[in-house]
Amino acid sequence: MVTIYDIAKKSGYSITTVSKVLNDYANVSEKAKRKVLAAVEELGYTPNSSARTLATSKSWMIGVVFAEHLGVGMAHPFFSEVIESFKKHIELYNYDLLFISRRMGLKEETYKHLRHRGVDGVVVVQSLGEDALDFTQFNMPTVFIDMPEKGAISVYSDNQQGSMLAVEYLYELGHRKIAHIMGAQTMYTALERTIGYKVAMEKLGLVIPDHYIADGGYYSYEGGREAMLRLLLLPDRPTAVYVSGDVMALGAIRVIREAGLRVPDDISVIGFDDLPIANHVDPPLTTIRQDKELIGKQAAIVLLDEINQLSKKSRKDKIIPVQLIKRDSCQRLSENEEKK
Secondary structure (H helix, E strand, C coil), X not given: CCCHHHHHHHHCCCHHHHHHHHCCCCCCCHHHHHHHHHHHHHHCCCCCHHHHHHHHCCCCEEEEEECCCXXXXXHCHHHHXXXXXXXXXXXXXCCEEEECCCCCCCCHHHHHHHHHHCCCEEEEECCXXXXXXXXXXXXXXXXXXXXXXXXXXXXXXXHHHHHHHHHHHHHHCCCCCEEEEECCCCCHHHXXXXXXXXXXXXXXXXXXXXXXEEECCCCCHHHHHHHHHHXXXXXXXXXXXXXXXXXXXXHHHHHHHHXXXXXXXXXXXXXXXXXXXXXXXXXXXEEEEECHHHHHHHHHHHHHHXXXXXXXXXXXXXXXCEEEECCCCCCCCCHHHHHC
């Protein structure tokens, strides 16, 4: 069995230096890191978890609190990509993940349970938006994904900017009757996207008619269907709809077709998320892309800095830029349609 002593002998560095490299200490030269890690790779060294815990006073375990309203768990298309990215980057530093039962949620008992399990840090992945705990009382390195939280660093997309990009793009295509299918306003992401829609409409000098904002609930397909049904019944039907989530947008498109209308010929539709399915539906969905890979990576970096007490001077939320992805579900209005 290969030991740390073998790594020291092979690399030519002391056991202390080898230990620092293996445990990702900052005060080690790049040259030492390269030689030690090359020796680790060549000899096939695998650290003993019990010995590593004793030597570093760490459990090398990250607790994951994950909850979402649809009840699909890890099959959730947005969160599954974010968690996979977080997992990929946190594992580079030899951490394992401990998933907490979603029935526990974000409660005081959850943090007590995590402390009992001895985790080094916690990642909270949710956008439920219900009353949160007084996080500061737990004194545990934590990062929140998809929503800000008082007392912790959070990583989330620039939701307002995404909405503004969506509305401005539809405006450029000649649309003036732009409706919005929003998510439940208890969710931070949905609230921010609706604010962005309203700000963009006001900035462009567009009036938002009564009932042009329809509630689609918790980003579900059924919620998108029901909201679009209400919009189609309006006497002054919108020519374009900005939908707060891709799954809801697909539900909206289905209803438009069932009503004998076409996307984008009769109504343009734009979503938010850029889930994998968005590029494989008919027509391919124009949407606002969230950088799910970067969200997970940044969350891992932030949490590691918190665990190693490297972020005390600059504990700011990380807001991830979004991008407009143009596909075929939006169309420019003709001059005649613009004048209507």
